[in-house]
Amino acid sequence: MTKRVIIIGGKGNGGVAAACIRDMNERFQLNDYQVYGFLNDFIPKGEKINGYPVVGDLKDITKYLKQDFLFLYAIHSVSHGALRMEIYKTLGIPDKKLATVIHPNAFIGEGAVIEPGVLIMANTYVGTNSIIGKCTFLMANSCVSHDSVVGAFCHISMGAICGSHITIGAGCDVALNATLIENIQLGTCSVVGAGAMCLNDVEDFQVVVGNPAKHHKYLPERESKSEWIKKHIKQNKK
Incomplete structure (x- = not known):
């Protein structure tokens, strides 16, 4: 049975993850997963990342966790490992809900x-x-x-x-x-x-x-999430 996957992140590593699943679907006829869309705090709901819709921001994960979705965590900005793990903890994703x-x-x-x-x-x-x-x-x-x-x-x-x-x-x-x-x-x-x-x-x-x-x-052992958000908003406006 094909499982719907929501990717948490953006067009960088998130786009790579989506392309991997698409390649598995189209070239190898492996249909374990299908990309449903993205959760992203910087791109408005309804817009698309690599052809897939943004279905909400990170706080919307609560409602999707209650439904039949798996998640792929793709927030992997280089040199932001501590913040990467801190953000993940706020999402409350159980291991059984993670796509591998x-x-x-x-x-x-x-x-x-x-x-x-x-x-x-x-x-x-x-x-x-x-x-x-x-x-x-x-x-x-x-x-x-x-x-x-x-x-x-x-x-x-x-x-x-x-x-x-x-x-x-x-x-x-x-x-x-x-x-x-x-x-x-x-x-x-x-x-x-x-x-x-x-x-x-x-x-x-x-x-x-x-x-x-x-x-x-x-690197700092702790990083301001607000400063990281400002940086990414600026990058997305370029």
């Missing part, structure tokens, strides 16, 4: 654990005995090698390579084409910048960049 979307062209190794709400895009590799935490996004052509743990609410960008026996904390971002060698740890809400070669552990809320990756700055 795995593109058929992804490789999932034996013994891997994929938690609820995960999105795994095409040509992605998840090695044996690895764990991918709740609501984490693995984007196209990324790799999480064997015996690694990726925490909840992480974003592993296109082309990012995470070696074996790595532990990645909750709310982390591994940016485009970054590489993490084996046996290192990323702290909670840390960021590995685009193209970085990460050879050492990364602290909580630390941003590292470059080849080899070096300290760039620390």
